[in-house]
Amino acid sequence: MGRYFRRKLLIYGVTFVIAVTINFAIPRMMPGDPIARMLAQNKVSNVESAARMHAYYNDLFGLDVPLWQQYLNYWGALFQGDLGVSLFAFPSPVSSVVLDALPYTLGLLLPAILLSWFVGNGLGAIAARSKWLDNTALPVSYLLTAVPYMWLAILLAWVGGVILGWFPVAGGYSFSFSGPQFSWNFIVDALHHWFLPFLSLFLVALGGWAIGMRNLVIYELESDYSNYMQTLGAPRRLVRRYAFRNAMLPQISGLALQLGVVVGGALVTEVVFAYPGLGSLVLDAIQNQDFFLLQGILLFIVIGVLVFNFLADVVYVLVDPRTRLGLEGGAS
Amino acid sequence: MSLEVNDLRVHYRTLKGDVRALDGVSFDVADGEIVGLAGESGCGKTTLGKSLIRLDGRMRHVGGTVALDGEELPIGDDRAMNKRRFKDVSIIPQYSMSAMNPTRRIGRMIADLLGSRGIAYRDLKRELVQRLELVGLPEKVLDNYPIELSGGMKQRMVMVISTLLDPSLLIADEVTSALDVSNQKAVAETLVRFRDMGFVKSMIVVTHDLSLVYQIADTIMVMYAGRIVEKASAETIVKAPQHPYTKALISALPEVGLEYGDRKLKSIPGKPPQLLNPPTGCRFRARCPLAGDECAEQPPLVGIDRGHEAACWKLEESNARA
Ligand SMILES: Nc1ncnc2c1ncn2[C@@H]1O[C@H](COP(=O)(O)OP(=O)(O)O)[C@@H](O)[C@H]1O
Numbered sequence: 001m002g003r004y005f006r007r008k009l010l011i012y013g014v015t016f017v018i019a020v021t022i023n024f025a026i027p028r029m030m031p032g033d034p035i036a037r038m039l040a041q042n043k044v045s046n047v048e049s050a051a052r053m054h055a056y057y058n059d060l061f062g063l064d065v066p067l068w069q070q071y072l073n074y075w076g077a078l079f080q081g082d083l084g085v086s087l088f089a090f091p092s093p094v095s096s097v098v099l100d101a102l103p104y105t106l107g108l109l110l111p112a113i114l115l116s117w118f119v120g121n122g123l124g125a126i127a128a129r130s131k132w133l134d135n136t137a138l139p140v141s142y143l144l145t146a147v148p149y150m151w152l153a154i155l156l157a158w159v160g161g162v163i164l165g166w167f168p169v170a171g172g173y174s175f176s177f178s179g180p181q182f183s184w185n186f187i188v189d190a191l192h193h194w195f196l197p198f199l200s201l202f203l204v205a206l207g208g209w210a211i212g213m214r215n216l217v218i219y220e221l222e223s224d225y226s227n228y229m230q231t232l233g234a235p236r237r238l239v240r241r242y243a244f245r246n247a248m249l250p251q252i253s254g255l256a257l258q259l260g261v262v263v264g265g266a267l268v269t270e271v272v273f274a275y276p277g278l279g280s281l282v283l284d285a286i287q288n289q290d291f292f293l294l295q296g297i298l299l300f301i302v303i304g305v306l307v308f309n310f311l312a313d314v315v316y317v318l319v320d321p322r323t324r325l326g327l328e329g330g331a332s
Numbered sequence: 333m334s335l336e337v338n339d340l341r342v343h344y345r346t347l348k349g350d351v352r353a354l355d356g357v358s359f360d361v362a363d364g365e366i367v368g369l370a371g372e373s374g375c376g377k378t379t380l381g382k383s384l385i386r387l388d389g390r391m392r393h394v395g396g397t398v399a400l401d402g403e404e405l406p407i408g409d410d411r412a413m414n415k416r417r418f419k420d421v422s423i424i425p426q427y428s429m430s431a432m433n434p435t436r437r438i439g440r441m442i443a444d445l446l447g448s449r450g451i452a453y454r455d456l457k458r459e460l461v462q463r464l465e466l467v468g469l470p471e472k473v474l475d476n477y478p479i480e481l482s483g484g485m486k487q488r489m490v491m492v493i494s495t496l497l498d499p500s501l502l503i504a505d506e507v508t509s510a511l512d513v514s515n516q517k518a519v520a521e522t523l524v525r526f527r528d529m530g531f532v533k534s535m536i537v538v539t540h541d542l543s544l545v546y547q548i549a550d551t552i553m554v555m556y557a558g559r560i561v562e563k564a565s566a567e568t569i570v571k572a573p574q575h576p577y578t579k580a581l582i583s584a585l586p587e588v589g590l591e592y593g594d595r596k597l598k599s600i601p602g603k604p605p606q607l608l609n610p611p612t613g614c615r616f617r618a619r620c621p622l623a624g625d626e627c628a629e630q631p632p633l634v635g636i637d638r639g640h641e642a643a644c645w646k647l648e649e650s651n652a653r654a
Pocket residue numbers: 344345346351353371372373374375376377378379380390606607
């Protein structure tokens with residue numbers, strides 16, 4: 001088992017190094033003077049600040065030292081959490097711009113994924129044993145997963161925000177607040193803004209979990225061990241308990257994998273609901289050709305995906321004795 | 333009489349209609365008797381075994397009765413049957429290799445199973461461990477997951493579980509098919525030992541391997557296309573079969589067939605009929621070398637000798653030829 005994890009760690013480590021290297025290489029591979037070009041594109045016309053930024057980036061890139069030195073310096077800065085300075089939010093450092101957006105993304109996606117997972121698995125497990133629920137919940141689930149997400153999100157924004165007018169359709173909080181703050185009013189306002197984007201993500205993920213769980217439970221109920229238990233007169237309750245537990249195993253690894261994409265943000269959601277977060281930030285970075293910001297976000301996404309994928313691997317192995325023992329046997 | 337089966341009819345419901353997998357099966361099994369159930373694949377052996385303990389969702393009990401130790405077995409009533417399963421009737425299924433929950437330690441699974449029947453695992457643990465020793469399994473397998481056991485160990489484990497409550501009737505379905513030769517022999521001997529030690533009263537051993545069942549069975553029943561065509565002592569079935577189908581089966585056996593001197597080994601040409609719309613009359617007719625006009629009628633199962641029955645219109649002619 002240790003060998004398995006060491007190998008996985010190595011793979012993820014190598015992936016990380018490659019991702020960072022690509023991040024490092026992109027601005028340097030662009031023809032011409034990347035700094036001058038970025039400054040021009042961002043219309044930093046103020047001569048003084050343009051000169052300041054040029055000097056700063058020259059220093060940051062250390063373009064006067066050999067490439068391998070630049071590369072090492074880049075890693076060194078990275079480990080100190082220094083991702084450079086954002087052009088579009090100048091002079092905020094990239095890391096703080098990203099960290100400011102992160103709570104919105106996490107606050108939106110974590111509850112949406114976790115809740116849809118719990119509710120979906122519950123619904124699916126019940127649907128697997130109730131004809132009535134199977135005939136109602138299943139078609140609804142298929143509908144939810146089949147509907148294009150964009151369409152569902154716009155529909156929700158339109159109905160909840162425009163027609164009913166119950167919810168705001170844009171922003172993470174009202175303009176009357178100058179910025180995030182710790183006050184009862186602000187929290188209520190933020191929740192109010194949060195609800196529709198959350199609901200859209202919750203609904204769209206719900207159907208998938210429910211269908212998956214239903215099919216898994218039915219599969220387990222028809223498996224040999226369920227049959228054997230029943231020929232030995234085991235009550236339904238016990239047979240279902242076993243089936244449910246075994247059906248949960250793939251769902252648990254599935255959840256860990258899903259959480260990996262959390263960090264990437266929900267680009268479409270954040271665009272449709274004009275919600276702040278990493279998704280909108282990506283868009284801002286692209287529109288403003290802010291390569292440093294884009295690099296920073298990319299790095300975050302890569303780290304997030306890698307960490308949660310590793311977690312999924314760990315969970316997958318620990319939770320299921322078949323894989324766990326298989327690996328132990330293989331390692332000895 | 334331990335088991336009495338009378339005109340049992342069990343069908344599979346399918347979209348195309350009923351598959352008549354058991355079409356009027358009658359037989360008895362005495363206390364302490366091991367009955368071998370033989371026949372080609374698709375003849376209804378598994379269906380018969382399952383009918384005696386648990387009909388699956390597609391099976392329908394269409395007619396006939398089953399009595400165990402003088403009391404009716406309500407085979408069509410899943411709820412009522414549940415009380416009798418494990419305690420009165422038990423089965424070693426065809427799929428023993430995958431019969432145990434892969435994610436539960438074997439001991440825990442047994443405890444869950446016993447607990448659900450209102451029996452404390454503690455009370456049976458000593459007996460369980462003794463029986464494990466008897467089949468050559470150490471006590472610590474109870475702490476293992478099924479994946480940690482070899483095929484032969486899983487088979488023996490399932491045998492011990494299925495017989496733990498000393499059922500009156502045990503059905504063993506192709507218990508040796510998945511095993512290598514040395515394990516096959518051990519498993520067959522264990523079945524006999526279980527009977528001898530009184531863990532089970534009587535037994536139906538389902539197999540398509542006549543030579544194996546010949547070694548352990550007292551009586552052999554031969555099935556063809558959902559019906560029993562011949563039943564006799566194991567000795568008689570192998571040495572002096574009467575029904576043309578049994579004869580064909582025996583002569584197709586390598587080692588036992590040799591006793592027929594210069595007769596060549598042959599497998600039976602053709603296949604058993606579809607049971608969706610089974611042919612009328614004798615179902616072996618299409619493949620039978622002796623088939624004649626009278627065979628358009630269904631032949632009854634008649635007694636030939638003490639404990640020897642066969643269903644064929646031309647038993648005498650068939651004897652003359654042998
Ligand atoms: N689930 C099922 N649905 C429809 N027909 C079935 C089903 N299971 C078995 N049968 C049919 O019933 C007959 C007997 O099958 P089975 O009892 O498995 O035979 P055996 O165990 O002797 O090989 C076969 O003709 C088979 O095609």
